Amino acid sequence: MALGAGIFYFITRGVDFVSLGIALAFVLFTGFGITIGYHRYFTHAGFEIKALWLEKLLAIAGSMSAEGPVFAWVSWHRQHHAHTDKPGDPHSPHLHGEGFVNVTKGFLHAHMFWLFNPPVIADAHVRKLRENRAVAKINKQFVWWVIAGFVFPMVVGVFLRRSFDHLFIDFLWGGPIRMMFVHQVTWSVNSVCHLWGEQPFETGDESRNHFLVALLGHGEGWHNNHHAFQRSAKHGLLKGQFDLTWLVICGFYKLGLIGEPYVPDEARISEKLRKTPPQR
Numbered sequence: 001m002a003l004g005a006g007i008f009y010f011i012t013r014g015v016d017f018v019s020l021g022i023a024l025a026f027v028l029f030t031g032f033g034i035t036i037g038y039h040r041y042f043t044h045a046g047f048e049i050k051a052l053w054l055e056k057l058l059a060i061a062g063s064m065s066a067e068g069p070v071f072a073w074v075s076w077h078r079q080h081h082a083h084t085d086k087p088g089d090p091h092s093p094h095l096h097g098e099g100f101v102n103v104t105k106g107f108l109h110a111h112m113f114w115l116f117n118p119p120v121i122a123d124a125h126v127r128k129l130r131e132n133r134a135v136a137k138i139n140k141q142f143v144w145w146v147i148a149g150f151v152f153p154m155v156v157g158v159f160l161r162r163s164f165d166h167l168f169i170d171f172l173w174g175g176p177i178r179m180m181f182v183h184q185v186t187w188s189v190n191s192v193c194h195l196w197g198e199q200p201f202e203t204g205d206e207s208r209n210h211f212l213v214a215l216l217g218h219g220e221g222w223h224n225n226h227h228a229f230q231r232s233a234k235h236g237l238l239k240g241q242f243d244l245t246w247l248v249i250c251g252f253y254k255l256g257l258i259g260e261p262y263v264p265d266e267a268r269i270s271e272k273l274r275k276t277p278p279q280r
Helices: 002-012 015-042 052-064 070-082 100-111 122-128 132-138 142-161 167-194 211-217 222-228 244-254 267-273
Strands: none
Touching: 015 070, 015 167, 015 244, 052 070, 052 142, 070 122, 070 132, 100 122, 100 142, 100 167, 100 267, 122 132, 132 142, 132 167, 142 167, 167 222
């Protein structure tokens, strides 16, 4: 619906660089909230944060993406790693049987339908996180931060333009269209990256690297790498693998905002590389 409205406005009225800039800014802001915050920090502890304001900002940015409160996201993702592509995995595409129809069902389940019946939050997965009062507070405020994710683009637009004339189009591109794009990319890690792509590492599951998902998802599409080294703050571990999230994490490190990020050494990476091509 949001995409349809955006296309209609684009055809009938066009869209200027301010609206597109706002959309891109919030794609990056909420996207990094997921990739840096929810995923590589809160779920996998790939680095330690020295500046507490940054920890709060990442929790807020992830919440504004509307992919779930931080506790739920962390718990679901840890369940995924505990039962990857086996019963108990919340969003594996490989639990519906073979054949075109069943593979299609599996893809749709992994991509988004699992969200209509999400697993219960496992207390063991978030027990330590609950002790963080600041993050626990943001977790409870989730709905309000989602709403803020729709309001802030309009506020930024008014500030930049000194006018209310583009209020709706800024809302449309910075709010629902931005949210839809970030969701589709994130969900593609669950679906596309467990069906198509390369498997350079032996992980015992169906995780795969997919260049396009990695490009659109700030490096998250190097999913086989991630399953091989779950704690690694860097997902683009092999030559030529662009990982935008890792570049931002390196920036935080150089600024002294975080401790040294964990990355496996070359010997461990080489040791885990497949010696023979994966069986199809």
